Amino acid sequence: MSNIKGVEQQTKSKYNEPHVENVLVGLRLRPTDSNDKICNIVNEKSVIVKKSNERFSFDNVFDEAASSKDIFTKMVQPIVQKCLLGYNGSICAYGQTSSGKTYTMKGSNKEPGLIQLSIDYLLQSINKITDTFSNLKISYIEIYNENIYDLLIRDLQEMKPNTSNEYRWETINSLIQFDEIFKLGEEQRHFGETKMNDNSSRSHVILQIAIETRQKCPPFIIRNSYLHLVDLAGSEGLLKTQAEGLRRKEGFLINKSLLALQNVVSKLKENKKDQFVNFRDSKLTKILKPSLNGNSLTVMLLTISQNNENYLESVNTMRFGMSAGALKNTVNANEIQECNTFQSEAYNEMIEQVENYQTQLQEMQQQLDIYKNKSVDEQNTIKQIKELVMEKNILIEDQLKTITEQNIEKQRLQDQINQLQRCNQELISTSNENSNYLNYFRNIVETKGVLNPKLMVECITQTDSCEADQQIKVLEQENVSLKQQISEMKNKFSYEIQDVKDMVSGIKKNKEFTPAKNLKFQSNKDLNGQNENQKEAKTWLQKSLQKTNQYLESLNLLTTLQTQLIEQTKQNMILRNFLDKKEQEYTELERANFVLHKSIFDLQERLSEIQNDDKKENAWKMNSEKSNKQESLIKKRERQRLYQSPTKDELKRNLFRQEQRNQIYEKELNKYMKNLDQISKQKQELQQFSHHLYMACIENNIQI
Ligand SMILES: Nc1ncnc2c1ncn2[C@@H]1O[C@H](COP(=O)(O)OP(=O)(O)OP(=O)(O)O)[C@@H](O)[C@H]1O
Known part of the structure; x- marks a missing residue:
């Protein structure tokens, strides 16, 4: 208990001090069948472009064999962990069309993307922390043709930027629940077929995760943070994509917004005092402002295709990454202490009560031990009696069984006797009947000679x-x-x-x-x-x-x-x-x-x-013929009398x-x-x- 009280004295979190953090940049190389690749990997952090011998260095380089899980572990998980401590985080996928941005963020049937891995990690962490109440909410928006749409509302409606409170926020308690909600957003997202990608993203999409944690005990710190997972639309050469009509317009607006992003990043890189950076040029820059120049731990994940035909786009992507890597954000945890004296007092009372209960529990435990010792002998006696009773019970059960069996046997025998008696009676009556008939016919034979x-x-x-x-x-x-x-x-x-x-x-x-x-x-x-x-x-x-x-x-x-x-x-x-x-x-x-x-x-x-x-x-008949003669005569007369009727x-x-x-x-x-x-x-x-x-x-x- 003294430990809990000691925590009460701590009023501020150690993370609450603002400090500067660089934007982290990672490079992912999309697998290719081509032998003629545009760059060679020097080490975990650098590549050299074959043609120009230009060297690009990043925080991490992920080769073709690397999985999204590897990227998550090295670059994303540390930021997600900090989000739980009140820091904002941004993970942006940037690259040419068809270079693997959506594959990295959303994932595929083969492997989960960074979005799912982040949500899973957050849910697991929240369940492990027992001393805080935690709450996860998500919103999912898209910038399509310079308009913002809320993907969690069934009929897409245009939204204004920087009005995050007006987005639809859904509370997430499980991965299954998240998958259902995310599926709805994905169904509404704009995709289209281009020459370079059968299922090309025609918009920038941002999944926002709002994380709130409240300590259950002093100092009752509340932390609120946002994690942005951004899948940017790919820059595309309009000649290469051969886009026309709507696709061409989409491509033009995508390129325009990406150019605005590049300008903002290069301006920010210069880091001049009092320099005006125009975030208002596009909706994308307006939304990403906190990630690029604000209170956010940011990872810029570059995806490139190594095919020679994409040489220029890939090099440009890496150049953009280098610029982004130079950006610095001043970050601090978003945490407040709930100054609630009433809550503190209630907490102290509760602690006292718990202590009282603990003392009572200890006393009761001691008494129980005494009783336990005392009752050992009694228990032994009871055990012996129980054993005796058990034996008796077994004996009684055996006897009962025997009695039941005997009863069944008795009943069976009784039935047999009854049946035999019935048979006997039937036999007697049949015998009587037969003898009657025999006598009767014998008489007839005697009197008439022949049976008529x-x-x-x-x-x-x-x-x-x-x-x-x-x-x-x-x-x-x-x-x-x-x-x-x-x-x-x-x-x-x-x-x-x-x-x-x-x-x-x-x-x-x-x-x-x-x-x-x-x-x-x-x-x-x-x-x-x-x-x-x-x-x-x-x-x-x-x-x-x-x-x-x-x-x-x-x-x-x-x-x-x-x-x-x-x-x-x-x-x-x-x-x-x-x-x-x-x-x-x-x-x-x-x-x-x-x-x-x-x-x-x-x-x-x-x-x-x-x-x-x-x-x-017959022999018997012959012998008894005489004795029967008189009887037959009487019967004959009787019959004659009857015939007279x-x-x-x-x-x-x-x-x-x-x-x-x-x-x-x-x-x-x-x-x-x-x-x-x-x-x-x-x-x-x-x-x-x-x-x-x-x-x-x-x-x-x-x-x-
Ligand atoms: N690392 C990878 N491993 C295997 N396949 C990949 C990888 N990256 C991308 N792909 C495949 O390449 C194709 C294009 O990828 P994806 O759609 O992710 O590109 P994109 O950059 O999002 O394109 P766009 O900007 O046009 O939406 C997909 O079929 C995807 O499965």
């Missing part, structure tokens, strides 16, 4: 026929009782009707001497002197009325009987339907008999087979007779109906007569 299949069928269907016979008998009984009922009713009716007839005839006899008429006659003659006659007439009328009431009652009874008769007729109909149904059933029975006949015939065949095969059984024809005859009887009943019923009609007519007449009587009583003031 028809006879067998009839015997078997005896039971069914008996049932039908019984049903018919029941029907017959029902018919008899019905007949009795009807005859009773007939008698009853005959009495009633006779009674009614008598009454009617009595009424008819008295009709000529109706009391009403007499009364009228007598009242016309002498109403006052005929009291006796009136009384007589009154009595007669009252009697007639009583009689009439009795008739009416009898008529009501007759009506009830009439209803009963109708009911009986309906029942007769139902009976008839029932008989029809029975006949149908009999036909079905006959069909079933046929099927049975067939199956019995099969059985007979089977039996004869058994008889042939089983000689022992009605056959189908008899049943039909019975049915026919029954139908005839029914017809007779119907005729009788019709007769009764006719009688009933007559009675109802008489009833109506009586009612009319009673009405007349009633009216006469009213007319003559006779009280009823």
Whole structure:
């Protein structure tokens, strides 16, 4: 903890002092198949041009075999490291078209370029530093035809120079994330085909990386720096590229901006006091001003082709590099100390708390050690008990296993016993059945001598026929009782009707001497002197009325009987339907008999087979023949009795007779109906007569 507090005393970084740094220049020679190369490498830092014997010296020379990784390690990595400490850095690729600038900066499928290597290095470094919060952001812009475009915005828009805050900045947390964003920029970048390069950059592109680091503990230094990775468009001889139209215009503007860069560099190289350097001549120089004459550690990476035909351009590139190497920048780290007393106090409190926790932790550790020592014995005992329990458990598990196995075996045996019992029962019932059949057929053989299949069928269907016979008998009984009922009713009716007839005839006899008429006659003659006659007439009328009431009652009874008769007729109909149904059933029975006949015939065949095969059984039959004779005689009689039960024809005859009887009943019923009609007519007449009587009583003031 004292160490952390000691850091607190340090208020300023040692990098924060401004100092002068030269622009570093490296030369990369593009591989070529040509034997006639324009220069020879003298050593790691110099080349000599063959034609002019001119010597060019740089900070590093990279031959054809050198990789981009080599360039990164030697020239770029040191600057990237310093960017993390707050310095600005610029890496610019400069050279003739098709000399390998984009190959060096962006890389290819074969090897990563300086851009990817720088990002990877920054991300790895940031992850390693634990005492700072770090943040990486990128923007990607292009200068095309003297206009600035933001490559991270989908629809390219022209931007103003020196307005870096207005560019789109994307935070980068991983290489994969960077690749995605960079891919978007590359898709929007201007490329075009020229005679010298199939995929020539038609613009200068600048990838800007903003690096911010904040210390987590005192002195809470915040560092902000920018790393610019610049892929310049290549200078091109318009005759060589044979550019026309848009390509020609692009080439012209590229050359113009590069010339402005050369002028600025040569002016800066002179390093005269109060000398005016015109950075405003082109957008490129305006943007690169901080890299060339400002607070930036800069590397100028020259790329040249060694083919003789590019001699002039390559020499010019090297001359430009020499000039750039003479440039000096005054650099210092961009860092500020966050003067936050509150933060410091909070930090100190936190440190104190951590110390307290550490003390508590130590005490607890000591206590734990004591407990550990104490509990060693207990632990041993527990261990022994545990081992015992484990052994017991194993024993119990074994026993359980055995019990389960025994249970399964028991269940299996039980199943087998059950199955055997079922088989045994089936065997017993089959055996019983067989012995029954055997006995039965044996009897047949004994009584008939030969087996008659028809006879067998009839015997078997005896039971069914008996049932039908019984049903018919029941029907017959029902018919008899019905007949009795009807005859009773007939008698009853005959009495009633006779009674009614008598009454009617009595009424008819008295009709000529109706009391009403007499009364009228007598009242016309002498109403006052005929009291006796009136009384007589009154009595007669009252009697007639009583009689009439009795008739009416009898008529009501007759009506009830009439209803009963109708009911009986309906029942007769139902009976008839029932008989029809029975006949149908009999036909079905006959069909079933046929099927049975067939199956019995099969059985007979089977039996004869058994008889042939089983000689022992035949012998036994012979022996037991006598004893069975009596039994067979009884059975024969039984069969004869059964044969006497009605056959189908008899049943039909019975049915026919029954139908005839029914017809007779119907005729009788019709007769009764006719009688009933007559009675109802008489009833109506009586009612009319009673009405007349009633009216006469009213007319003559006779009280009823
Ligand atoms: N060191 C190298 N090793 C292998 N191939 C290279 C190397 N340098 C460049 N090339 C190849 O040369 C061709 C041109 O390179 P590149 O496009 O990088 O040139 P350039 O200088 O960017 O051109 P321009 O200015 O027209 O865009 C490419 O096909 C590239 O793969």
